[in-house]
Amino acid sequence: MKQLKRVEDYFGGCEGPLGFPMKDAQAKRLEGLLAGLDGDCRSFVDAHGGVCRVAKAPETMELRPAAREEVSLITTEALDLDKEVLVADGIDWSYFEANGKNVTWAHNYTILPVGQGMWFKAGTGPSGLPGVLGATRYAKRPGWFPEGQAWFADVVCHYIFELGQLKGKSIGFVPTAIRKPTKADVEARAELADCTWMIARAVALEWAVCVVQCQPEAIRYDVEKARALGVETPELMLKSFGLDAMLPAPEPATRNPEPSSPPAMTRGEVRAMFKRAGDEALAELPATLADALDVMRGRV
Numbered sequence: 001m002k003q004l005k006r007v008e009d010y011f012g013g014c015e016g017p018l019g020f021p022m023k024d025a026q027a028k029r030l031e032g033l034l035a036g037l038d039g040d041c042r043s044f045v046d047a048h049g050g051v052c053r054v055a056k057a058p059e060t061m062e063l064r065p066a067a068r069e070e071v072s073l074i075t076t077e078a079l080d081l082d083k084e085v086l087v088a089d090g091i092d093w094s095y096f097e098a099n100g101k102n103v104t105w106a107h108n109y110t111i112l113p114v115g116q117g118m119w120f121k122a123g124t125g126p127s128g129l130p131g132v133l134g135a136t137r138y139a140k141r142p143g144w145f146p147e148g149q150a151w152f153a154d155v156v157c158h159y160i161f162e163l164g165q166l167k168g169k170s171i172g173f174v175p176t177a178i179r180k181p182t183k184a185d186v187e188a189r190a191e192l193a194d195c196t197w198m199i200a201r202a203v204a205l206e207w208a209v210c211v212v213q214c215q216p217e218a219i220r221y222d223v224e225k226a227r228a229l230g231v232e233t234p235e236l237m238l239k240s241f242g243l244d245a246m247l248p249a250p251e252p253a254t255r256n257p258e259p260s261s262p263p264a265m266t267r268g269e270v271r272a273m274f275k276r277a278g279d280e281a282l283a284e285l286p287a288t289l290a291d292a293l294d295v296m297r298g299r300v
Helices: 007-011 024-035 039-047 094-098 152-162 183-188 190-194 216-228 235-241 267-296
Strands: 052-056 061-064 069-076 084-086 102-105 115-124 130-138 168-179 197-210
Touching: 024 094, 024 168, 039 168, 052 069, 052 197, 069 168, 094 197, 102 235, 130 152, 130 197, 152 216, 152 235, 183 190, 216 235
Parallel strands: 084 197, 102 197
Antiparallel strands: 052 168, 061 069, 069 130, 102 115, 115 130, 168 197
């Protein structure tokens, strides 16, 4: 992927209508799409707080460490915990691809992406249900990145390829057609009797590596193992793992801290300060003159 330095160079400098950054053209397309949703889709989006995100551990995963790539069966048409089904061949990936195909760490847009989604195609899970295969290529450490600072994508690669963790993938999408399961659906798959919505068509906006079904003690062991190998786990990742206890202790407050320098004032703030002082002096001028006259007249 391109070796850009700023977060906005990857994700775009415009905050999209669903609250995360994207390119201007994609934001306008998304605004039009949201405006055209029917009542059911609009209610579905509102109920999910905007973008709808589904996080799962892939049913299958093919690792290619030498190329820093992995291929995951990232979603299948299994009934999820919300009693919903995302129909695999109804996902439109054009928005995601047009916005740079950036793969985030847990939908975090304050740090550089950890890689790119290379391609997507139809697949079938071990259960026989249709799904989506997606390939991720993780970013190499760029030459401009500071020495001694952890390159986030390297740490992600270590947990995926070396430790066998971080199998989770999360898709962010907006539904464009949803329906209730039909009698034929339930006859074909009895578990669909409990299905609340079948998402027949959706527009994919996000793809993220995320923490799914990670056992805290096992992760704690892997963090220590990585540290012994010289791989420091960033604080943001530790928080995502739920290992706040492993974060560095805060610096103790000094008993006699150095006085901090007053903040620099802008030119406008300086003008406002002098104006306030002038207004106060004018307001007090009559009383000041009266006092001076009393002194001249010997009235003390």
